[in-house]
Amino acid sequence: MDGDLAEQSVIPDRMPLEHSCVSPEAGRLSGPMMPIVSSCLRATHLDSSRNQKRSPVGLQVLLKRRDQFDAKGDTELRSMNKSNELNEQALQHMPGQHSNLPGYELFKPIFIVRGDKAHLWDVDGNEYVDYMAGLGGGILGYGNQEFLEAVRKQLDTLYYLDAARRNPLEIELADKLSHYLPSAERVRYLLSGTEAVQLAIRLARAYTKRRYFIRFDGHYHGWLDNVLGGVVNENAVGPPFALDSDKDPFKSLGRDPLAAEQSFKLPWNDISVLENVLEEYGEEVALILMEPINCNGGSCPPRPGYLERVRELCNRYGIVLGFDEIITGFRVGLSGAQGLLKVTPDLTTLGKGVAGGIPFSVVAGKTEIMDMLRERRVIGAGTFNGYPLGVAAALATIRILEKDSGAFYKRMDKIQNRLMSGLKEVAKRYGTPMLMQGPRGVFFYQFIDKEVAYNVRDWADADHQKQERFRQLLFDDGILILFRGRWYVSGGHTEEDVDKTLEIADRAMHELVSESNK
Numbered sequence: 338m339d340g341d342l343a344e345q346s347v348i349p350d351r352m353p354l355e356h357s358c359v360s361p362e363a364g365r366l367s368g369p370m371m372p373i374v375s376s377c378l379r380a381t382h383l384d385s386s387r388n389q390k391r392s393p394v395g396l397q398v399l400l401k402r403r404d405q406f407d408a409k410g411d412t413e414l415r416s417m418n419k420s421n422e423l424n425e426q427a428l429q430h431m432p433g434q435h436s437n438l439p440g441y442e443l444f445k446p447i448f449i450v451r452g453d454k455a456h457l458w459d460v461d462g463n464e465y466v467d468y469m470a471g472l473g474g475g476i477l478g479y480g481n482q483e484f485l486e487a488v489r490k491q492l493d494t495l496y497y498l499d500a501a502r503r504n505p506l507e508i509e510l511a512d513k514l515s516h517y518l519p520s521a522e523r524v525r526y527l528l529s530g531t532e533a534v535q536l537a538i539r540l541a542r543a544y545t546k547r548r549y550f551i552r553f554d555g556h557y558h559g560w561l562d563n564v565l566g567g568v569v570n571e572n573a574v575g576p577p578f579a580l581d582s583d584k585d586p587f588k589s590l591g592r593d594p595l596a597a598e599q600s601f602k603l604p605w606n607d608i609s610v611l612e613n614v615l616e617e618y619g620e621e622v623a624l625i626l627m628e629p630i631n632c633n634g635g636s637c638p639p640r641p642g643y644l645e646r647v648r649e650l651c652n653r654y655g656i657v658l659g660f661d662e663i664i665t666g667f668r669v670g671l672s673g674a675q676g677l678l679k680v681t682p683d684l685t686t687l688g689k690g691v692a693g694g695i696p697f698s699v700v701a702g703k704t705e706i707m708d709m710l711r712e713r714r715v716i717g718a719g720t721f722n723g724y725p726l727g728v729a730a731a732l733a734t735i736r737i738l739e740k741d742s743g744a745f746y747k748r749m750d751k752i753q754n755r756l757m758s759g760l761k762e763v764a765k766r767y768g769t770p771m772l773m774q775g776p777r778g779v780f781f782y783q784f785i786d787k788e789v790a791y792n793v794r795d796w797a798d799a800d801h802q803k804q805e806r807f808r809q810l811l812f813d814d815g816i817l818i819l820f821r822g823r824w825y826v827s828g829g830h831t832e833e834d835v836d837k838t839l840e841i842a843d844r845a846m847h848e849l850v851s852e853s854n855k
């Protein structure tokens with residue numbers, strides 16, 4: 338059905354507002370999509386040909402490492418003068434080092450000017466291997482020509498539009514989403530993940546005529562008042578609303594104090610806690626919202642049977658089940674975690690990688706719920722909703738991912754397996770207990786002696802300081818990973834990138850172990 342504009346005649350059957358349905362079932366990609374769960378982890382020789390420079394992390398470390406390098410004939414150290422200058426200027430205009438969540442700061446401010454595949458270059462000419470991938474948006478890597486051509490074509494022809502006039506590509510995209518994503522009987526296009534989640538909450542409330550929703554510890558659903566942070570109240574005597582706490586990394590001044598009372602916050606992957614809460618409040622709950630694989634909490638897989646039981650409970654109490662697949666959507670596969678784990682929610686949110694790094698998000702779901710958007714019953718507005726560039730980018734992303742029976746994913750699996758097993762080898766070589774787990778495209782590690790972590794609490798005893806130091810050592814050698822130990826793998830990564838990463842990881846681990854033996 339690709340590109341078949343004869344399908345335009347069925348627009349009204351694909352998207353709610355003025356439209357209705359399509360079969361979600363046929364022809365999903367299959368492949369090695371099961372969550373990869375594993376434990377433990379290092380690489381040895383320096384690549385003498387490499388042109389890496391390093392940042393001055395602290396004089397002692399720097400001098401020590403320079404000596405090491407001198408011994409290997411590599412005397413170049415990273416200069417960050419231009420980035421430092423720009424940082425000074427930026428601080429005069431902008432509050433904080435960047436425009437996202439506090440905690441995303443790198444060890445030194447770097448200003449990036451170019452990306453190619455999985456490589457970034459800063460203003461000082463330093464090169465990085467990027468495992469941050471635009472916080473997950475960059476599933477294809479930078480400079481994918483097929484993607485760029487589709488986006489450029491759209492840019493040249495039509496890149497903005499008012500909501501009342503529509504772009505034929507919207508239907509093609511709806512077709513593709515319905516085809517691959519089990520819950521996508523209807524779709525709605527928005528711009529950011531945060532917005533998509535808010536629309537899902539509103540739809541669930543409108544559909545059930547109930548107020549509360551349930552969310553979980555370690556899951557992230559955007560920065561707005563009703564979903565941001567809060568700490569699980571273990572001793573709640575009434576409804577289990579989240580508590581405000583100074584220990585909460587997401588604590589923010591300026592939130593509506595009553596926002597916490599819109600939802601119950603529970604530990605994830607603990608079915609008895611959920612059952613108990615529903616026994617008391619089940620008839621008042623509109624939505625159970627979760628990441629089906631908890632990427633934000635450490636790429637935790639659901640316990641066997643957990644999602645199935647949640648699905649049953651939702652059916653029993655008439656609660657809408659919402660999967661936030663803003664990370665997993667398209668990353669673990671075109672059918673998302675729901676296809677992989679074979680549990681179909683009522684509503685799904687997609688964002689980040691859905692349009693290969695161009696801002697775009699989707700709410701997809703059951704016809705009867707999504708149809709609340711018809712006839713002005715539920716409003717989900719936005720100047721940029723259905724933004725043609727985002728639609729074209731999402732369509733191009735799907736086409737690349739589905740091509741040649743999912744060859745893209747097969748290649749990505751190979752790269753990720755090589756990286757994860759290499760890192761585990763590194764840790765093992767140095768006798769450092771490490772747990773590393775995650776599905777395709779996004780994995781997580783911490784220094785902890787465990788086989789698997791099922792929720793954020795399972796990571797509680799990890800040596801976070803050691804993890805941060807390891808991340809810093811990687812950063813010093815030009816390897817960018819996310820804070821708390823998250824790695825995104827993209828289609829831009831190559832076997833050479835992995836080999837280089839493993840060499841650097843070995844060196845970093847060597848240093849880490851020597852430091853902790855002092």
Ligand SMILES: Cc1ncc(COP(=O)(O)O)c(C=O)c1O
Nearest residue numbers: 529530531557558559661663664
């Ligand atoms: C699972 C999940 N949901 C929602 C969001 C919010 O998306 P955005 O930052 O695009 O608003 C994020 C962002 O990290 C996320 O990881």
